[in-house]
Amino acid sequence: MRRIALKIVGAQGQGINSIGEVISKSLKRSGYCVFGYREYMSVIKGGHSSFQIDISDKLIQSTDSIVDVLVTVNHHGLEWNLDDVRDGGIIVHDTLDWEWTPKDAASLKKRRIILVELPVEQILRELNAGSILGNVVLTAFLWFLLGGDPEMLRTIVREQFGHKGEEIVQKNFACIDAAMKFHREHSDKNTIDLPDPNPQWKNHLLLTGSQAMGLGIVHAGCRTYFGYPMTPSSPLLSYIADKQNETGMVVKQAEDEITAAQMMSGAMFAGTRAITATSGGGFDLMTETISLNGLIENPSVFVLAQRPGPATGLPTWTAQGDLLLAVGSSHGEFPRLVMSVSDAQDCFALMPEAFNYAEEFQTPVIVMTDKQTAEAFWTEEPFDQIKAQVRRGRLVVNAKELKKIKSTDRYDPDAKDGISKRWLPGTDAANYCAQGDEHNADGSIDESAPNAKAQMEKRMRKMEKLKGVLPEPELFGAKDPELLIVSWGSNKGVILDVMKTLGMKTSKLGYLHYAYLWPLKTQRFETLAKKAKKVVLIECNNQGQLGMLLKQECGIGIDEKILKYDGRPFFYDELSSKLRTCVS
Amino acid sequence: MKIPLDLQTGGPSMKDYLSPNKCTWCDGCGDYGVWTATKRALVELGIHPWQVLLCFDVGCNGNGSDKIGGYRFHGLHGRVISFAAGAKLANPRLTVIASGGDGASFSEGIGHFVHGIRSNYPIVFVLHNNANYGLTTGQASAVTWQGQAMNGSPNGIPERTLQSMDFVFSLEPTFVARGFGGDIPQLTNILKAAIQHRGFAFVDILQACPTFNHFATHEWLLEHVYDVQEEGHDMSDFIKARMIAVDTSKRISTGILYQNEDVPDFYERLVSRQGSTVTPVEEVQKTDVENLMQEFV
Numbered sequence: 001m002r003r004i005a006l007k008i009v010g011a012q013g014q015g016i017n018s019i020g021e022v023i024s025k026s027l028k029r030s031g032y033c034v035f036g037y038r039e040y041m042s043v044i045k046g047g048h049s050s051f052q053i054d055i056s057d058k059l060i061q062s063t064d065s066i067v068d069v070l071v072t073v074n075h076h077g078l079e080w081n082l083d084d085v086r087d088g089g090i091i092v093h094d095t096l097d098w099e100w101t102p103k104d105a106a107s108l109k110k111r112r113i114i115l116v117e118l119p120v121e122q123i124l125r126e127l128n129a130g131s132i133l134g135n136v137v138l139t140a141f142l143w144f145l146l147g148g149d150p151e152m153l154r155t156i157v158r159e160q161f162g163h164k165g166e167e168i169v170q171k172n173f174a175c176i177d178a179a180m181k182f183h184r185e186h187s188d189k190n191t192i193d194l195p196d197p198n199p200q201w202k203n204h205l206l207l208t209g210s211q212a213m214g215l216g217i218v219h220a221g222c223r224t225y226f227g228y229p230m231t232p233s234s235p236l237l238s239y240i241a242d243k244q245n246e247t248g249m250v251v252k253q254a255e256d257e258i259t260a261a262q263m264m265s266g267a268m269f270a271g272t273r274a275i276t277a278t279s280g281g282g283f284d285l286m287t288e289t290i291s292l293n294g295l296i297e298n299p300s301v302f303v304l305a306q307r308p309g310p311a312t313g314l315p316t317w318t319a320q321g322d323l324l325l326a327v328g329s330s331h332g333e334f335p336r337l338v339m340s341v342s343d344a345q346d347c348f349a350l351m352p353e354a355f356n357y358a359e360e361f362q363t364p365v366i367v368m369t370d371k372q373t374a375e376a377f378w379t380e381e382p383f384d385q386i387k388a389q390v391r392r393g394r395l396v397v398n399a400k401e402l403k404k405i406k407s408t409d410r411y412d413p414d415a416k417d418g419i420s421k422r423w424l425p426g427t428d429a430a431n432y433c434a435q436g437d438e439h440n441a442d443g444s445i446d447e448s449a450p451n452a453k454a455q456m457e458k459r460m461r462k463m464e465k466l467k468g469v470l471p472e473p474e475l476f477g478a479k480d481p482e483l484l485i486v487s488w489g490s491n492k493g494v495i496l497d498v499m500k501t502l503g504m505k506t507s508k509l510g511y512l513h514y515a516y517l518w519p520l521k522t523q524r525f526e527t528l529a530k531k532a533k534k535v536v537l538i539e540c541n542n543q544g545q546l547g548m549l550l551k552q553e554c555g556i557g558i559d560e561k562i563l564k565y566d567g568r569p570f571f572y573d574e575l576s577s578k579l580r581t582c583v584s
Numbered sequence: 585m586k587i588p589l590d591l592q593t594g595g596p597s598m599k600d601y602l603s604p605n606k607c608t609w610c611d612g613c614g615d616y617g618v619w620t621a622t623k624r625a626l627v628e629l630g631i632h633p634w635q636v637l638l639c640f641d642v643g644c645n646g647n648g649s650d651k652i653g654g655y656r657f658h659g660l661h662g663r664v665i666s667f668a669a670g671a672k673l674a675n676p677r678l679t680v681i682a683s684g685g686d687g688a689s690f691s692e693g694i695g696h697f698v699h700g701i702r703s704n705y706p707i708v709f710v711l712h713n714n715a716n717y718g719l720t721t722g723q724a725s726a727v728t729w730q731g732q733a734m735n736g737s738p739n740g741i742p743e744r745t746l747q748s749m750d751f752v753f754s755l756e757p758t759f760v761a762r763g764f765g766g767d768i769p770q771l772t773n774i775l776k777a778a779i780q781h782r783g784f785a786f787v788d789i790l791q792a793c794p795t796f797n798h799f800a801t802h803e804w805l806l807e808h809v810y811d812v813q814e815e816g817h818d819m820s821d822f823i824k825a826r827m828i829a830v831d832t833s834k835r836i837s838t839g840i841l842y843q844n845e846d847v848p849d850f851y852e853r854l855v856s857r858q859g860s861t862v863t864p865v866e867e868v869q870k871t872d873v874e875n876l877m878q879e880f881v
Contacts, residue, residue: 205880215873223864224674243876244856250673250864251856255699259666262659262696266670269657270637270678272864274670292660352870382877390870424865425637425655425671426678433649433656436642443658444605444650 001500002195003572005064006142007052009081010073013045015135018160019071020051022139024377026148026156027055028206031197035493036206036377037063037569042231042315048076054572057195058500061343061378061493065571068192071142073135078104087111090190092141094120094134116145116187123178133175140179146192150180205344205380209373210235212344213303214243215383216351221390222273222301224250226263231315232371233277233305257282261289265300269434271395271424273355277303280322281312287329290364294334296434297411297422297459299358299365306370308567317567318371320489320540326366327518327549333456335361335463337470338518340368342492344378346515352388360393361462362422368517370540372490372569394421402429407442413454418461467519474513475524477503481510483583484532486525486558488514488546491538494570498579509583514546522554529556536582537561540569596632598623601653608647612802614714614765614791619648621768622681622710625775626654631679639668641684641693644719644793645712648683662692669705669850675865676851679779680707687717690726690746701755704783706849708775711786713748714793715800722796729799749788749829753822753842758783760829760842764809765791766802770838777840783849790836805836812839819843 006023010016017038024034035054041047052067054060066086072078075095082104085091088111096117100108108115118141120134127133136157143153157172205212213236217225227237237253244251250267254260260276267274278286283304293300304326308319326338337357341347350367358365396402405423410432412420423429433443438455440446475481477499485495495511503509510532512525529535537547537558542565544558551557562578564570601623609615626636633653640646642661649658659667668682689697689711700709716734717723724734726746733740752760759781763771771789778785790809792802812828817839819825825842851857 203881205877207880211880215876218871218876219873221868221871223867224670226670246876247871248856248860248867250851250854252673254666255695258663259696259699262663262666263670263673266639266657266667266672267674267864268670269667270671270674270865271868272674273868274674288660289663296657296659382881383873385872385874388870390868392868424675426635426675426865428632428634431633431653431655433658435649435656436658436660437646439650442650443656445647445658 001056001058003060003064004055004192004194005052005067006055006069006071007050007067007081007084008071008073009048009050009077011045011076012040012043012047012049014073016049016051016073019135019139019142020053022156022160023142024053025206026143026152027053027146028201028204028379029156030148030152031199031201032057032194033060033201033379034206034377035060035062035379038375040316048080055194057198060497062497062572063569065573069142069145071138073138082107085113088113090114090116090145090192092116092118092145094118094138114190116190118182123182127174127178129171129175133171136172136175137179140176141183144180144183145187145190146194150176201379203382205382206377207344207380208235208375208377209341209344209347209369210375211239212347212378212380213341213351213369214239216348217275218243218247218249219348219385219388220273220352220355222249222275222355224264224267224272224274226252226254226260226267226274226276228254228257228260228278228282230279230282232307232374233279233303235374236277236303236305257285258289261286261302265289265293265298268300269298270426275301275303277305279305279307280309280325283322283325283329290336291330291332291334292436293364294330294332294336294459295436297362298434299362301354301358301365301367303367303369305374306368308565314567316371318490318540318569319565319567320370320545321542321565322368323517323541323545324548326368334459335363335466336518337361337363337365337466337516338368339365339516340489340514341373342489342513342515343373344380347373348383349388350515352390356389356391357466359395360391360419361466362393362419363462368489370490394419396421396423397427402427405429407432410443411439411441411455411458413441413458415458417465418458419465463519467521470516470519470521472521472524474515475510475528476513477510478508480508480531481528482508482533483510484528484535485511485538486514486535486546486550487511487538488517491540491570494572494575495538497572498576501576502579502583517546517549520549520553522550525550526554526556534560534582536579538570540564595630596627598627600633601626603651603653605650607651609644610795612792612794613644614789614793615644615648615712617765617768617771618710618712618789618791619652621771621775623652624768624772625779628772629776629779636679636681637668637671639664639671639680639682641688643685643688643712643717645683645685647719662688663696664688665693665696665700665709668707669700669703672705672707673851673864675863676706677863681710681779682707683710683712685712685718686715686725686727690748698755701752701757701784701786703850704758704847706783706851708778708785708787711788712791713788714791714797716793716796718793718796732799747830750826752786753826753829757786757842758844758847759785760825761785761787761840762829762836762838763787763789764805764838765789766806767809767838770811774840777843781843782845783847808836809838810835812837812841817841
């Protein structure tokens with residue numbers, strides 16, 4: 001499988017993302033699968049940031065650490081990103097009077113790197129266009145370097161900027177023409193040879209994990225969102241908020257994460273579907289509320305978007321260091337479900353399930369994601385709208401049944417599987433108290449020993465039942481793998497991409513992907529691990545947290561670990577070489 | 585005043601709000617008065633127990649969560665306003681009353697209190713104000729008088745007392761009332777007005793804590809309170825209301841101090857809900873996202 005990679009670098013606020021998004025979309029519409037990856041720092045202006053696009057005619061869901069083309073909109077890229085370019089690759093920049101250090105000049109020559117100086121300012125002057133249009137010149141030039149069709153670019157630019165008026169659109173078009181002319185006259189030999197396009201990608205969606213999750217939340221019938229800004233959960237808040245007038249959802253940016261968690265819990269208790277999202281530090285603040293929901297048996301959904309900690313850590317980078325936090329958060333013992341999305345498809349399809357499990361088991365559900373899944377751009381098939389169900393468990397809404405209900409049905413300790421009837425305030429029925437103190441069947445405070453034991457056992461029976469109904473982890477690749485890879489979350493994309501190439505070397509390669517992480521199903525893992533010659537754990541954390549849980553739950557430890565905890569996701573070539581060592 | 589104890593009128597009666605559980609408050613606790621006035625206000629307004637959600641913070645007020653009828657919630661310390669607001673936004677047809685003590689409102693949960701007023705959520709917030717942490721055996725709260733020796737501060741508390749009413753008025757509230765746990769008829773009227781208020785109704789209830797509050801006792805409060813309604817107070821006069829709320833040096837104003845119904849409540853302000861005739865609770869169903877997906881193609 002051929003992969004091509006482009007990287008656009010520059011200071012934050014210079015419009016790197018808009019170049020990346022226009023190119024990505026133009027490529028996808030032309031018949032390519034693209035995977036967009038963003039790096040940026042926790043500042044508004046000035047930090048060095050990048051947008052990388054990895055391209056193929058086949059499914060691609062990972063980032064290479066070496067690129068074919070580097071576009072740099074300021075001179076910092078010429079200082080800091082030279083090593084990112086493949087031998088024989090191209091660097092496009094607009095720093096015309098740049099003086100290379102002798103060392104860099106020698107390296108560039110030795111590596112046969114082609115330098116293209118694009119006189120953006122001069123082109124803009126000739127067009128009498130403002131500096132804001134510089135990015136359009138760069139975008140267009142990059143597009144022609146890729147051999148792109150000018151009409152496609154015009155279409156995408158019109159879609160993007162059409163709302164600003166025809167005059168702006170025409171100015172953009174003039175920049176496209178000027179870039180085309182420059183490419184033809186000065187640089188027509190410098191082109192990137194893309195594989196033949198595959199029309200299947202044209203009608204796919206190109207979106208971030210956060211946007212896909214937003215769609216999944218709307219699809220699940222969620223009607224209220226309560227949040228507080230914290231990267232990398234903020235893009236979800238932005239998406240849901242931006243769409244509220246179309247969806248009619250109640251969206252509230254609360255005064256802090258505790259409030260967001262409490263408001264979500266109140267809204268769920270009242271009977272709508274509600275959600276909140278945050279990252280590690282905010283999640284810490286929410287944990288007391290998670291415990292409360294465990295005791296009052298209130299369905300509740302928390303999105304935990306991971307970034308590297310501890311403390312403020314690396315705010316704009318990725319990690320999987322919060323698995324044990326999700327599993328062990330909050331005081332006391334109560335049932336919970338911890339699950340994780342891995343790509344845009346999961347972000348959409350697992351959200352209805354998160355709500356379903358929350359309502360069926362009347363308990364908190366924690367949906368984990370990370371910066372990589374949340375902010376990467378994924379090429380996905382339009383989401384299936386048939387499969388999802390809305391399952392609300394033992395929620396009673398029928399008037400006849402409500403008439404028969406007794407207060408003591410709410411927390412009936414003898415309820416099957418520990419799941420008692422639930423009904424909503426505002427329905428004409430016997431009342432109860434959603435009681436945060438230990439309580440008896442109708443929610444009255446009861447500190448007696450037999451009651452405390454009975455109620456704890458009632459709640460924990462739900463955990464047993466939940467473990468029973470959760471799906472086993474999904475196995476990709478060989479049915480009977482000699483080399484078994486175990487991982488979760490956003491590593492899935494890069495693992496599957498690497499397996500496609502490693503697969504040629506070994507047909508006995510399998511990947512066991514954990515989407516449901518607590519309660520932890522281990523049967524399939526145990527069977528496969530016992531038969532495999534080698535098991536490899538891959539995680540973006542320091543301790544191998546999934547490995548720790550697996551050992552705790554079934555006694556099988558994984559000795560071979562590929563762990564990464566520098567804020568970056570696994571890159572395709574990096575993981576490829578690490579896994580190759582395991583295969584050989 | 586007529587109190588329907590058990591009338592066959594179809595409306596709710598006091599009996600409907602009865603709980604089989606026995607009260608566990610101390611003799612002479614102000615909570616008895618609040619408890620009785622709350623039931624009376626609901627009954628007099630014709631609100632059935634199934635139409636109301638009573639939310640309780642942690643503290644002695646929360647020990648009342650299973651001593652009254654209605655749908656109830658008893659949550660975490662300091663967080664009751666947020667939970668109650670979430671429930672109300674999900675189902676605006678519910679009557680939602682949140683209760684919390686002075687510890688919850690002026691220390692642990694002061695941020696929620698500030699933003700509750702600012703957001704003008706259409707809920708009632710009843711402050712059970714006994715000027716100390718009763719349930720944890722008498723520690724000082726932010727409104728305990730400075731210098732008082734309390735559990736945990738035997739030398740008298742060094743902090744200055746929070747000027748709670750000045751603070752509340754600085755937040756531009758739309759409804760402020762002060763009641764007294766010993767005057768149930770007045771408290772009933774206050775709570776009825778609060779329940780019917782357009783936005784966030786703040787009801788500060790001064791109440792005795794016979795076990796731990798030895799400075800503002802029931803008798804002391806009785807001697808100092810007066811009813812502003814009896815003196816013809818203009819509830820729309822913000823400046824006057826603030827003045828009589830804050831100045832308690834000689835006597836303590838009670839009654840409805842301030843009300844402004846010209847400010848839309850939070851839900852009314854939501855552009856996304858304009859024209860909607862059903863509540864978010866009634867809208868839970870699988871939702872087609874075909875249109876939303878278009879921008880990503």
